[in-house]
Amino acid sequence: MTTFLQLAVSGIALGSIYGLVALGFLVIYHATGLVNFAQGQLLMAGAMTAYVLLMQLDLGYPLVLLGVVVVALLLALVFRYGIHRPMVRRGAPTENMVVATIAFGLVLTAAAELGIGNTRYGVDPIFPGAPIAIGGVSMQTQSIVITAVAWVLVGLVWFFFTKTLTGVSLRAVGLNRTAAAVSGVRVSRLITVAFALSVIVTAVGGALVAPIIGAGPSMGLAIAVKGFAAAVLGGMSSVYRGMVAGVAIGLIEMLSSYYISSAYAPVIAYTILFLALVLMPARVRKSGATA
Amino acid sequence: MNVPRPRRAALAALALGSSIALVGCATAGSSEAQSGGDTSSEGPVKIGYIGALSGGSASLGVPIQHGIELAIDQLNEAGDLGRELELVAVDDEADATKSAAAAQRMVTEDGVVAVLGGPNSGTVLANNPIITGAGVVQLITVAQGDNLIDPETPGADLTYQVTENNSYDVGAIVQLFEDGAYDAICAVSDTTEYGQGGIQTIRTVFEERGLEIATAVSHEVNATDLTPQVLSLRDAGCDAVYLFDYGQDAALFMKTVNQVDWEVPVIGGRGLNQAAFLSIAGEAGDGIIFPSVIDPEKASAQEFIEAYDAKFGEDDDPAHTFSALGYDSVMLLAAGLEASGFEGGEALASALEDVTLEDAASGKEGSTLTYTYGDHRAPSDDFLTFWTIEGGEYQLYSRDVQSTRP
């Protein structure tokens, strides 16, 4: 039982990160219909920023998190005004834009390799100290922080999308751009808001996970694939369903790795993604987006 | 020690599997520079270094270069050689193609008398034919591939390995397990070909020594969580772990072992001497055991560490393993050059075959770095020590594990 709980605790923390990445995917997808394949690299950018600010510049965590948000905001603006909007204005087809997101990700990776270095760097946790043990189950403080912050962020994003006029308007932009425009919603500006929100959430996810797995240019892909799986598994519809799906994937990964076989755990995780991709589209069409 | 044939094959396979980069298609070097570098008696003698100074292997390549620089500075300052040495360092980014191109430029344009090879076996395999093809001597500082010294290759006469090779390390690690008299030794690796091949080889070597791997688990490379793997091994009753990982995965494994409060000896590879590992693992790396070439009780090692830290700072290469090998490479080369009258090529090669370094920075007290005719692997028996990490700092674990030349 202790072993099961131990695995569950790890799975929830890991899955919460997948959920955050899913959240990042969904926010841009809802606003623009674009699947952003640079999400993993944006997570990496958050982690690398945290590394530079915390370990190289010796700033405190409040400033580090502020810095991560600022860098995320800048990246979002570059992404939106440097790539996305010009392509939209030229009437670029969706597939070109998807390729552009992949290219943007590759550029971010190369920039991190050249600017910071191509290796994994350790990042101190927010609360250093021994793992906390409760009834035989031990947790790293950082895992607790990850889980808590991830769910708070999902809560905030949910609140934003359902309880604020800007959030509801942003959903309207994604659901029916004409409806939003004739209602006076500043469509272009709100799409920028969506990019900023998505990148900030993802980059904060990166900063959170860095103390556990380190920060490095190539860290994003594995997490992004599972985050994407979580978004699809959640029906590409709601932020909290993506989060729940993320946690489910994290749990399955941990439990199957222990109880079935550690060698097949990645296979199991990717099988879930394939199943999700094959089975989900019908449901996505039916349910539509509801926050 | 006499190594039975099958085991040698197994070790070679392990070494092959652990060559980090792919072997590039290097073209044979031009034979114009047959003299093998600068033999004029004017000005400084140029020594080349091709290694990864940026990218993932830079945490190995840069300390090597610093060790080289320290040695050259000391020699030039002392002035005993009669000639100044000058370093020409090129970054190959651990890329075989770039490494081959750098070698070509170095032997044709820079006129180096010898080239020091970097940390990656793959790049050395790519640049060695070009260097030796031009009649220039190469000393391999840190790359451990068993196949780097191969009498069958045309450049074998001009190629020297300073470091102990992979088989040497694995033999010492197996010795450590033997000494521990463990009941259930378990193994961890990633699911890549490198990791799985490594586990296979370890199994074979263990069998030959009458040991067995009780349980082996694997994980994705650059894993995000290793809780299931750690719990699997713990619940399987393992009392020692062979961690065939380095970098992030090794750090994460140790973090998890410490998190679930499992007291178990974990033994890893020499790559854990990188500052990068310490940076990721922090104090969570505590308890991991791995081979090193540094003996803190050896006077020459102490002198080297003191001088190195004074020049580059304590955090530059806290384990001093790779910098020491870079340093000793220059010392071996300098002895050879002195004997050959600063002539490169064949003259330097045959001079090196009589070189012995009794007071090298690397190696356990009593060991030597020695080249003899037909034996271009320098470390003698009992070259290795075992280290661990305590409170986020490198600490000596044991000087008593026997290590033998394969």
Next chain:
Amino acid sequence: MLEAHGLRAGYGKGPDVLLDADVVVGTGEIVAMIGLNGAGKSTIARTLAGLLPARSGRIVFDGDDLTRATTDERARRGLMLVPEGRELCASMTVAENLAVGTVPLPRAERRRRAAENLGLVHELFPILEEKRRQPAGSLSGGQQQMVAIARALMGSPRLLILDEPSLGLAPLLVREIFQVVSRLNGDGLSVLVAEQNAALAISHSSQAYHIELGAVSTTDATSEQRSLLKGGVVGDDRDEVVALQLPDYRWMGRRSPEAVAR
């Protein structure tokens, strides 16, 4: 209130569909655009709202040139379109759809005026209050049209452009919607309504444009329009409605089939 002159517009890279169309809506007026399906009524409505860029011509609203303004900017200035096909956010609730409509209100008084407007909307369409928590897509066509109009009203429009509000609705509902529009007009709202049901539209209008395909020379067209504007058509006059359907009131700027072929 709204003066648009010489409007040309078309779809994609296609030819002009609007040919120098002129539309004028005075303050407090209710003006109808009638004509057959495909005559260009929606094109005018869309161009006025900015959903379709004007290739030439000018759109002046309240003295400001809005020819290049985006749709959302026009909406925020009070020029509001209730688009053809309603364009609701189907998976959002009725209340959320209406909330989006409050975006044009000034931020400082948004809360108060949104509450006022919601009260008005619920009074006009009581069914929407009942269904406020339901997804808009689950409502009947007539109820959805009510949501679309209500959404526009939430933003306190000064000119409401209704594009085919009766499309696909039961006659009774259509009548109800037009009664509401009339009432809003009575409260001072200017309205431009594109409507296939000419009789109905004209019966509620103070003026009407008749838009249809036809090859009429430019000068001819201008004079036709002027005469139409001057004369106007006063609501509730059945005879005038019949008169409007005569070819005399022909068109406002639809490119002739020959011109398209060229």
